[in-house]
Amino acid sequence: MNVQRMGGDGTVGKALDVLDRVAAYGRPVRFSELLEGSPFPKATTYRLLQTLVSQGMLRLDPESGTYAPGMRLVRMAHAAWAQSSLAPIAQPHLDRLSQEVGETVHLAQLDGAQVLYVDKRNRAAKVPMYSDAGKVGPAYCTGVGKAMLAFLPEAELTRVLAQQSWHPFTGATITSPQAMREELAAIRDRGHAYDLEEHEPGIRCIAMPVLSARGRVQGAVSVTTDGPGPLDDHLPALRAAVTRIAGDLRDWRFPDKGEDQEWQASS
Amino acid sequence: MNVQRMGGDGTVGKALDVLDRVAAYGRPVRFSELLEGSPFPKATTYRLLQTLVSQGMLRLDPESGTYAPGMRLVRMAHAAWAQSSLAPIAQPHLDRLSQEVGETVHLAQLDGAQVLYVDKRNRAAKVPMYSDAGKVGPAYCTGVGKAMLAFLPEAELTRVLAQQSWHPFTGATITSPQAMREELAAIRDRGHAYDLEEHEPGIRCIAMPVLSARGRVQGAVSVTTDGPGPLDDHLPALRAAVTRIAGDLRDWRFPDKGEDQEWQASS
DNA sequence: AAACCCGGTTCCGATATTTGGAACTTCCGA
DNA sequence: TCGGAAGTTCCAAATATCGGAACCGGGTTT
Structure with missing residues (x-):
């Protein structure tokens, strides 16, 4: 149990996988870049990104069309850091x-x-x-x-x-x-x-x-x-x-x- | 667009909402505590918690049966902090x-x-x-x-x-x-x-x-x-x-x- | 000792969500 | 004007989620 691999369970797993991928680039990423190397088909990846942005987990720069990890992560991490x-x-x-x-x-x-x-x-x-x-x-x-x-x-x-x-x-x-x-x-x-x-x-x-x-x-x-x-x-x-x-x-x-x-x- | 409220879109939104709730307590929380105040029914909340734990976003202390934000958050937040x-x-x-x-x-x-x-x-x-x-x-x-x-x-x-x-x-x-x-x-x-x-x-x-x-x-x-x-x-x-x-x-x-x-x- | 309660966990059919191939739309550069 | 690449939308089929209810183990009360 408690396997290491990700993207495992359901939609949430997939979303977090995408999130990780974005974070892995040390810079804002374009949708297409993200797509190659994503295990999910275009439409799915797209929808997941949308969701994550709307949730504040990702930030979409509308100008350059790039995604970057959002500040909500920092907020959440504070809690993790402080107690875990x-x-x-x-x-x-x-x-x-x-x-x-x-x-x-x-x-x-x-x-x-x-x-x-x-x-x-x-x-x-x-x-x-x-x-x-x-x-x-x-x-x-x-x-x-x-x-x-x-x-x-x-x-x-x-x-x-x-x-x-x-x-x-x-x-x-x-x-x-x-x-x-x-x-x-x-x-x-x-x-x-x-x-x-x-x-x-x-x-x-x-x-x-x-x-x-x-x-x-x-x-x-x-x-x-x-x-x-x-x-x-x-x-x-x-x-x-x-x-x-x-x-x-x-x-x-x-x-x-x-x-x-x-x-x-x-x- | 870009509304503030959370728990909005789909399963992912709900999962993140739960995650936020756990983080909001400044300490490890029991399932039952989390339940009261959760907008989702018992079984749903339970399943979401399970998913989050398996994803490393939450840490479940099997001894005390309490949930706390996991270290994966800290890892992700680093990326956010560094570039956003x-x-x-x-x-x-x-x-x-x-x-x-x-x-x-x-x-x-x-x-x-x-x-x-x-x-x-x-x-x-x-x-x-x-x-x-x-x-x-x-x-x-x-x-x-x-x-x-x-x-x-x-x-x-x-x-x-x-x-x-x-x-x-x-x-x-x-x-x-x-x-x-x-x-x-x-x-x-x-x-x-x-x-x-x-x-x-x-x-x-x-x-x-x-x-x-x-x-x-x-x-x-x-x-x-x-x-x-x-x-x-x-x-x-x-x-x-x-x-x-x-x-x-x-x-x-x-x-x-x-x-x-x-x-x-x-x- | 039986009955009871209370967290926590599992079941399972109905239902709503997600899925993803394909088509469409900009927007470039040639 | 044409060709192509990036991004966005569609929609019926497939699937995961939902959640009421039942279940379980253990502690406490009767």
Whole structure:
């Protein structure tokens, strides 16, 4: 159950599929562009777009005849962000961590097989903003991604690993499930993950997962740098931040999802 | 056309209506709670919820049987935020403004009859307030709201004013369209708006609209304070920031919507 | 212990919606 | 003037949705 694919159920599924497609282009799209690559016939796609526009989920620029995601999404997302993510709880701790380490700090959650960044503190800008919230990235070659994978229940891990692209972004990128499982074992051992230029050249980071009381992965925090300094210098601060977040998490009785499966290091 | 009410068209409209309802509660909701107040019968609401969950738009906590907005929304909203809003363009200018005035800074857009905050810079990171992007507020008693209303085309203004609640948040709140029109005329004259404790006691702000080349309202920026200092001190910096944002807006040839109507001070 | 209530879930025929191939209409550029 | 591409509308057939009612599991009352 709970399959990943979309466009599945009924009209609503189709509409959301179209919505996703529009969002996927990083720019306003014309109807015809959208059409090629759409699994639905012309008239259907057209009608769905109409509906979405009338609902405010899409914005149609009448001048250029292009569609773009609408602001209603932002409004809705606020609610999601505020109550369905770690971000509100982690907020003050990220502030403090960012202060302490003086580097860019990320908070991410696992969304399907991808990493979803839900908050961020920029190194330079002393004041945060969530330009990055909502951004997604690969799980298999980012610090936060690997930190979370390492503590996933076996069944879930298998499923997620099967969905990775294993694209070799750099020479250091891990490109196979087997190699990844070894890496994850090491991460479990030492309690934190590194990303040593596996995603972007010159970018390294150290990351730790945030676990619920039951040991379920709730998210991950990372400290990123593009400089030469040793990452481990940030470990104490990072560990402290994650501990505090997990603590608050427990207190606030946050949605700790259903099944209380054991995650185990099998394989 | 382009009416405001929702739940209008077909299944998709209904689904989005339900989604909105869930988001409206600031917390996970039980099915039964949602049911009372839902315009749809039990079975229908149930099926819609199921669909939304399976689509990742909602998250169902199987333990407590509660629904909450899902992370897919955040992912989608990122796209909306990045391309359908002023925020990405205004980013650096907000940073600078925030630096210069040392107070809380907001960037907002008009979304229907409400003000939608799309970005923010906190004065001191000490306040455990979370990201305001996506938050909505009343248009008739906020600085950004009034600044934008003042430069709306007459037809649109009439429509928007008709949709305000005119709830008297404080003693200073403007509570009638007539009074508002006078206020708006004054705002047009001087080029900027004030909110003198009209929304929250002790909170004052000064705001200016961001206009496109054609004179259409694209958003507004405000500087907020809870202290005693004179607001006009911030005017130069605010004006400069707005000017720079508008400049970039022009360069980047940003979506300047269709009709190029005159806004006029009639009445 | 039986009866009862209350969320939550499922059924299923009637009904309204969606579907999508095809035709039509602008609007260009040649 | 012609040809083609993008966008829009039609409409009967096919299908998904609708929603009243029944069902289920569990807790509480009688």
